[in-house]
Structure formats: structure tokens, C-alpha cells
Amino acid sequence: xxxxxxxxxxxxxxxxxxxxxxxxxxxxxxxxxxxxxxxxxxxxxxxxxxxxxxxxxxxxxxxxxxxxxxxxxxxxxxxxxxxxxxxxxxxxxxxxxxxxxxxxxxxxxxxxxxxxxxxxxxxxxxxxxxxxxxxxxxxxxxxxxxxxxxxxxxxxxxxxxxxxxxxxxxxxxxxxxxxxxxxxxxxxxxxxxxxxxxxxxxxxxxxxxxxxxxxxxxxxxxxxxxxxxxxxxxxxxxxxxxxxxxxxxxxxxxxxxxxxxxxxxxx
Amino acid sequence: xxxxxxxxxxxxxxxxxxxxxxxxxxxxxxxxxxxxxxxxxxxxxxxxxxxxxxxxxxxxxxxxxxxxxxxxxxxxxxxxxxxxxxxxxxxxxxxxxxxxxxxxxxxxxxxxxxxxxxxxxxxxxxxxxxxxxxxxxxxxxxxxxxxxxxxxxxxxxxxxxxxxxxxxxxxxxxxxxxxxxxxxxxxxxxxxxxxxxxxxxxxxxxxxxxxxxxxxxxxxxxxxxxxxxxxxxxxxxxxxxxxxxxxxxxxxxxxxxxxxxxxxxxxxxxxxxxxxxxxxxxxxxxxxxxxxxxxxxxxxxxxxxxxxxxxxxxxxxxxxxxxxx
Numbered sequence: 004x005x006x007x008x009x010x011x012x013x014x015x016x017x018x019x020x021x022x023x024x025x026x027x028x029x030x031x032x033x034x035x036x037x038x039x040x041x042x043x044x045x046x047x048x049x050x051x052x053x054x055x056x057x058x059x060x061x062x063x064x065x066x067x068x069x070x071x072x073x074x075x076x077x078x079x080x081x082x083x084x085x086x087x088x089x090x091x092x093x094x095x096x097x098x099x100x101x102x103x104x105x106x107x108x109x110x111x112x113x114x115x116x117x118x119x120x121x122x123x124x125x126x127x128x129x130x131x132x133x134x135x136x137x138x139x140x141x142x143x144x145x146x147x148x149x150x151x152x153x154x155x156x157x158x159x160x161x162x163x164x165x166x167x168x169x170x171x172x173x174x175x176x177x178x179x180x181x182x183x184x185x186x187x188x189x190x191x192x193x194x195x196x197x198x199x200x201x202x203x204x205x206x207x208x209x210x211x212x213x214x215x216x217x218x219x220x221x222x223x224x225x226x227x228x229x230x231x232x233x234x235x236x237x238x239x240x241x242x243x244x245x246x247x248x249x250x251x252x253x254x255x256x257x258x259x260x261x262x263x264x265x266x267x268x269x270x
Numbered sequence: 271x272x273x274x275x276x277x278x279x280x281x282x283x284x285x286x287x288x289x290x291x292x293x294x295x296x297x298x299x300x301x302x303x304x305x306x307x308x309x310x311x312x313x314x315x316x317x318x319x320x321x322x323x324x325x326x327x328x329x330x331x332x333x334x335x336x337x338x339x340x341x342x343x344x345x346x347x348x349x350x351x352x353x354x355x356x357x358x359x360x361x362x363x364x365x366x367x368x369x370x371x372x373x374x375x376x377x378x379x380x381x382x383x384x385x386x387x388x389x390x391x392x393x394x395x396x397x398x399x400x401x402x403x404x405x406x407x408x409x410x411x412x413x414x415x416x417x418x419x420x421x422x423x424x425x426x427x428x429x430x431x432x433x434x435x436x437x438x439x440x441x442x443x444x445x446x447x448x449x450x451x452x453x454x455x456x457x458x459x460x461x462x463x464x465x466x467x468x469x470x471x472x473x474x475x476x477x478x479x480x481x482x483x484x485x486x487x488x489x490x491x492x493x494x495x496x497x498x499x500x501x502x503x504x505x506x507x508x509x510x511x512x513x514x515x516x517x518x519x520x521x522x523x524x525x526x527x528x529x530x531x532x533x534x535x536x537x538x539x540x541x542x543x544x545x546x547x548x549x550x551x552x553x554x555x556x557x558x559x560x561x562x563x564x565x566x567x568x569x570x571x572x573x574x575x576x577x578x579x580x581x582x583x584x585x586x587x588x589x590x591x592x593x594x595x
Contacts, residue, residue, distance in 0.1 A: 005374040013371055017360055110358035114414075116324060117352040118375035119344045268325040270285075 010115065010128035014102075015136060022136060025095060026143045029088075033144045036082045037151030044073050058214075075157030076237035079148060084167045085232045088144060089174055092137050093203050096179025099133045101195035103264070104186030112269060126183065126261045133179040134172075141168040159237055166236040173249040174231035178203050180256040187264035203228070227252065273336050275300050275422055275453040276321060280330035283316050289477040290316035293330070296472060296479060298422075298453055303444055305468030306457040313477040314457040315355050318426050321455075322352060334422065348377055351415035355426035355457075357407050361400030365393060365410050369417060378418035387413045390439055404431040412440065416447065423447065423454045429463045441467050461492055462560035492560060494541060497521070498548060499532045499555035506533055512547055514538040530554060536561065 015022070071077040103126075106112040115125065145168045152159050182199035189195060206226040210233065213223035223229045230249050234242035276298040283290035291313040298304045306314050319325045321332055323343035332339040334346045359368055365388065373379030388395045393409040402410065408431045415423055429437055444454060444467050458464040465471070472482045506518040514537050521532040532555075537544055541558065548556070 007374070009371065009374045013360065017362060106358075110354060110356040111360070113324060113352075113354040113356070114358060114372075115375075117322060117347060117350070117354070118372065119348040119377070120375060121344060266326075269319070270325060 008128050008131055010120075010125060011132040011135070014099075014129065014132045018099075018136075022139070025091075026140055029091065029140055030143050030147050032087070033083060033147040034151070036079065037148060037155060037157070039082075040075065040078050040151075040157060041155050043078055044075075046073075074238075075152070075159050076163065076235070079157060079159065080167070080232075080235060080237045083144070083148070084171060084237055085235075088141070088171050089228065089231060090203075092140060092171055092175035093178045093199075095140065096133050096137050096175040097182040097196055097199040097203075099129070099136060100179040100182030100184075100199060101186050101192045103129055103183055104190060104192035104195040107186070107190040107267075107269060108192060116269070122264050122267075123261050126187065126257075126264050129183055130176075130180060130257055130260070133183070134176055137172050137175045137179070141172045144168065163237050163240045166241040170231040170236050170242070170246060170249070173246060173253065174227055177227055177249055177253045177256065180253055180260060184256055184260040184263055187260050187267055190267060190269070224248075274298055274333075276332070276334050276455065278317070278320075278330065278332040281317070281320060281327055281332050282329045283313075283320060283325065283477075284328045289313075290325075291320070291474075291477040294474075294477075294479050298455060300453055301448055301451055302469045303448055303454040303456060303467055305461075305464050305471035306455055306474065307461050307464070307471055308457075308459065308474035310459050312459075312474045314459075314474055315426055316477070317474070318352075318355075318424055318455070318457065321424065322347065322350070349421045351418065351420035351423045353411040353415045353423075353425045353428045357411045359399045359407070359410060362398060364396055364398055365402075365413070366395040368399060368410065369395070369414060372414050373418070376418050378420070380417075383419070384413055384417035387416055387443075390443070391436055392439075405433060405436070408432055409436065412443075416443065419450070419452075421452055423452060423456075425454065425456045427457055427459070429458060429460075437463075460560070465492070492539070494537045494558050495534070495561050496537055496541075496544065497532065497534045497555075497557040498553060499530055501530060501552040501554055503528075504531050504533070504551065506535075509533065509535060509544070509547065512543050514540070515544060 072081060103112075106115075112125070116122065145164050148157070148159070149161055149164055151157060152161075152164070178199045181202050182195045185198035186192065186195035206228040209219070209226040210223050210229040213219040213226070213229070223233070227249060230245040234245055236242060274297045276296060278294050278296045281294040281296070282292050284292075294313070294317060296306075296317065306317070308314050316325070320327055321334055321339055323340050323346075326340060335349060337346055339346065360371075363371065366385070369379075369384040369388075370381065373381070373384070385395060388409070391409045391412060393406060393413060399407065399410055408428070412425075412428060415425065415428075429440065432440060444456075448454065456464055456468060461471070470482060473480045506520055509515055510518040515535055516538075518533060518535040521534055523530070523532060535544075
């Protein structure tokens with residue numbers, strides 16, 4: 004018997020092709036966005052055209068500081084780190100978390116659990132696979148943007164890049180764990196995907212609505228999406244408070260997943 | 271005597287108001303092949319999943335190797351090989367890759383032993399599991415259950431989808447495994463498929479264990495459906511009087527042939543008397559197949575005449591009189 008994380012390794016190996024396609028697509032998308040930046044920066048009329056946008060909308064694209072689309076952090080944030088990347092990484096993470104439901108539906112989990120290993124290990128290694136996959140994809144994007152930073156002068160800096168990528172990774176992992184918990188509770192894939200997607204959408208809507216509706220503003224602290232993007236990490240760097248909240252929430256959801264799966268009748 | 275390998279005490283699993291299993295007292299002793307027989311939905315798989323801690327009892331308890339099925343689940347599974355009723359694998363792997371991966375998760379795996387088993391069952395280990403036929407997937411399930419030489423084999427409907435040659439090899443494998451001291455729990459909904467493999471048979475109906483018999487006793491419960499074509503006319507009455515024969519009726523042929531009569535009937539127990547009786551007639555065709563337990567039990571639910579064993583009637587479980595809960 005080995006002591007390696009064989010379940011997570013198997014899970015990722017089974018998905019290596021799809022992961023490679025994701026990585027290549029995200030890299031291509033990031034490269035495309037970066038290559039666009041010089042022409043935007045050199046077109047002053049573009050910046051003035053956007054000045055009349057409502058503040059709430061500006062904040063959505065990375066806050067006051069970040070909204071300047073002619074700045075590197077503003078442009079890359081709006082086009083990549085504050086909406087597209089969080090969604091795409093969450094899609095991967097949610098799919099991975101929900102797979103625990105699919106495995107209960109197909110019966111694959113029986114084959115695994117007939118071996119001398121605990122259900123906790125199954126949940127923990129699935130969580131590990133989510134973290135590894137999402138980190139890998141974020142790393143690829145970060146590498147592309149970092150190279151672009153050098154080539155076209157985005158003026159973001161590696162620390163701010165890592166801060167934004169980390170926030171995105173933790174956000175995606177949180178939603179992946181929500182899917183994992185829902186899969187552990189329901190034993191099915193579809194409700195797991197639905198629950199986690201719903202949580203993501205609610206978090207996003209809460210953030211948007213809080214910008215327009217005054218009485219909702221205090222409620223935005225409940226939005227994971229707000230914690231991941233509102234501080235504009237590309238412009239302002241690490242926001243440890245927000246990261247702590249997201250990590251703590253992830254830890255709590257992970258404990259819930261372990262608890263739920265431990266008690267689940269795998270019918 | 272040794273402690274039982276498997277013992278359940280009033281094991282009960284309810285799903286809302288539906289009974290999975292109820293008050294089940296099951297006992298397997300070391301080195302026996304125990305046939306766990308019942309119609310689909312009777313509670314065989316539920317029992318097996320309780321033993322493996324995949325589901326938890328509503329009440330009662332189960333021990334395997336004297337260990338509590340829930341608290342010591344991991345220690346138990348170290349020593350168990352399992353073929354699930356519903357086979358699902360990592361379909362992109364080849365069988366060989368799957369065995370190697372599972373081997374990393376459990377003690378006692380040897381690649382050579384796994385490959386030898388696959389060879390015996392005529393399984394091509396180099397092909398992706400997703401491309402395999404149902405029968406070959408069944409072989410994958412068998413090899414992974416036997417390959418680490420577990421002390422207890424829990425096989426849920428392992429013979430479904432196996433062709434006769436492989437089935438024979440599987441039977442040999444069971445005999446060898448038992449000789450080496452392992453214990454086997456073998457479930458099936460077709461008694462005839464497993465009766466020649468088992469030392470004892472437990473019958474489960476509606477979640478309740480109805481009886482535990484030696485296989486010889488169970489022969490009496492085995493029923494065959496027979497279809498005979500006679501040359502010339504013959505009435506059903508002649509055959510209906512034979513012991514163990516019932517449900518006799520003349521089949522209306524689509525294309526009426528005056529020179530031929532086809533009769534269908536069911537036989538409980540031995541076919542001997544029937545065959546000897548048929549010897550007095552000219553037979554054009556004879557077809558006999560064993561009835562599955564579903565057919566036998568469903569028949570009794572329908573209120574049709576129940577199969578009456580000709581001897582030892584009281585010792586033999588009867589499909590009727592099943593209490594529903």
C-alpha cells in the first residue's frame with residue numbers, strides 16, 4: 004500500500020487532457036487580452052468615453068483606482084481577473100466538487116470505498132485535487148500575464164499579480180467545496196452543480212446590487228466575490244483580510260463536506 | 271468452533287417506510303461459500319452494503335471478523351474483496367492499470383497474481399475498460415476482488431453476464447479460494463446459477479431471511495419450466511397428476527398443426543418422474559429451463575398454485591406466507 008494521495012492523483016490523471024485544454028485555452032485568452040492592451044492605452048478617447056459610467060459599474064471593474072482601462076491593472080482586471088477568470092476557475096472547481104455526486108450515481112464510489120480507506124480521505128483528496136487543478140490553471144494565466152507585463156509594460160508587478168491570482172484561486176476553491184458538500188449531502192451531481200453555481204451567482208448579484216442599493220451595502224461582506232475582487236488586488240496588492248475570510252469560509256465548508264459524507268448512506 | 275466471519279444481529283435498514291432488510295440474523299462460518307439468494311429487491315444488496323459500511327443500519331448490528339461493521343470498517347475492508355452489483359470503473363484505464371491503482375490502495379496486491387487471474391478468466395488486460403463488453407467488465411470486477419487474496423469475498427451477483435466457460439472457471443476459482451481458507455458470500459437472484467457453488471444457501475425475501483438450507487434441501491425449491499411437443503393429440507390431465515408438476519396447459523400454436531400437441535408445465539424438484547412418463551409418448555421437442563426465484567416468488571404472489579415439494583415439506587421454505595411489513 005502506498006501513502007501517496009492516490010485518489011487525487013488518479014482523479015487528476017483521469018482529467019489530464021481536459022485540464023491541458025483548459026490551461027491552453029486560458030493561456031491563449033490571457034495572451035490575447037494582454038496583446039490588446041497597447042492599442043487601448045494609446046487611445047486617449049477610450050478613457051474619456053468611460054468616465055461617464057456610473058460609479059457602481061466602475062467599482063465592478065476593479066474599483067475607482069482600477070477602472071482606468073488605459074492603465075495595465077485596470078485593463079487586465081476588467082478583462083481577466085475580476086470576472087472572466089473567477090468564473091472560469093469556478094466552473095472547473097465546481098465540476099470537480101460535483102464529481103463526488105456523479106461517482107455516487109454511477110457506483111464508482113463503491114469500488115473506491117471497498118478499499119481500506121476512510122471517507123474523510125476521499126473528501127480530503129478531492130478537495131486537494133480541486134486546489135491543485137485551480138492553482139495550476141491560475142499559475143498558467145499568471146505566467147502569461149507576467150510575461151506580458153514585461154513585454155508590453157502593464158506595470159502590475161509580480162506581487163500584485165500573485166495577489167489577484169490567489170484571490171481567484173481561493174474564490175474558486177470555496178465554490179468547488181460548496182459543490183463537494185452538496186454532492187456529499189445529495190449524492191448527486193446536478194444539485195451539487197446547481198447549489199454551487201447559485202452561491203456564486205448570489206455572491207455576484209449581492210456585490211452588484213450593493214453598489215446600487217444603499218441598504219444592501221453592508222451585506223456585501225457576505226459576498227465571496229466581493230472579497231476576491233473588490234479590493235482590486237491588481238492595483239493595490241494583497242488584501243490579507245479578504246483572503247482570510249475566504250480561506251476561513253473554505254475551511255468551514257470543507258469540514259461540512261467531511262461531516263456530511265461521513266454520514267451519508269451511499270445507496 | 272471458530273467465531274463466525276460474518277454475523278448480523280437483528281440487522282434492520284428502513285428507507286422511510288420501505289423495508290430494506292428487517293431483523294436479519296446472518297451467519298457465515300470460516301471457509302464456507304454462502305449463497306445469498308432472493309428475488310431482485312429482496313435486500314441482498316442492502317445487506318452487503320451494510321456489511322461494507324456503505325450504508326448504516328437503522329437498528330441492529332453487523333460484525334465482520336468479529337469487528338463492528340461501522341467502527342472498524344477500514345480494518346474490515348483490508349481483508350475483504352468485493353464485487354459490487356453495479357459495476358463502475360475508471361473507464362479510461364486499461365484493466366491492468368486499474369488493478370495496479372487499486373493495488374496501491376490495499377494490502378496484498380501482486381501484479382503477477384492479478385494477471386494470472388485475468389488470464390484464467392480470459393480477460394484482455396490491455397484494453398480500456400470503457401471498451402469492454404458487459405461480460406468482460408464482470409471479469410474485471412472479479413479479478414480485482416480476488417487479486418489480493420482476501421479472507422472474505424463479498425460477491426454481489428457476480429455471475430450475471432458470464433458465459434458458461436467463464437462461469438466454470440469462476441466456480442473453480444471459488445473452490446480453490448475456499449480450499450485456501452477464505453469465506454465467500456455470494457448473492458444471486460437465480461438459484462440455479464449458483465447452487466453448484468454453495469455450501470449453504472440463505473433465502474431472503476422482502477428484507478427478511480426466510481431460511482438457511484443446505485443446497486440439497488434447496489433442490490426442492492428449484493423449479494423448472496418445461497415445454498414439450500408431442501406427436502399426435504394428448505390431454506394435459508395425464509401429466510398433471512405427477513408429483514411436483516403443476517401449471518399444466520396446452521399451448522395454442524400460431525399455426526395449428528393437428529399432428530402435434532405442445533404442452534407447458536412447471537416442475538418442482540426432480541424431473542425424473544416427468545421424463546419417465548414422457549418416455550411413453552413420441553416426443554418431437556423438449557425444452558427445459560430453470561425458473562428464476564423471481565418467477566417462483568412472483569407466481570406465489572399472484573395467487574397461483576404454489577410449488578409443493580413432494581417430501582420434507584415442512585422443512586422447505588415456501589414462497590407463500592411471507593409477512594409483509
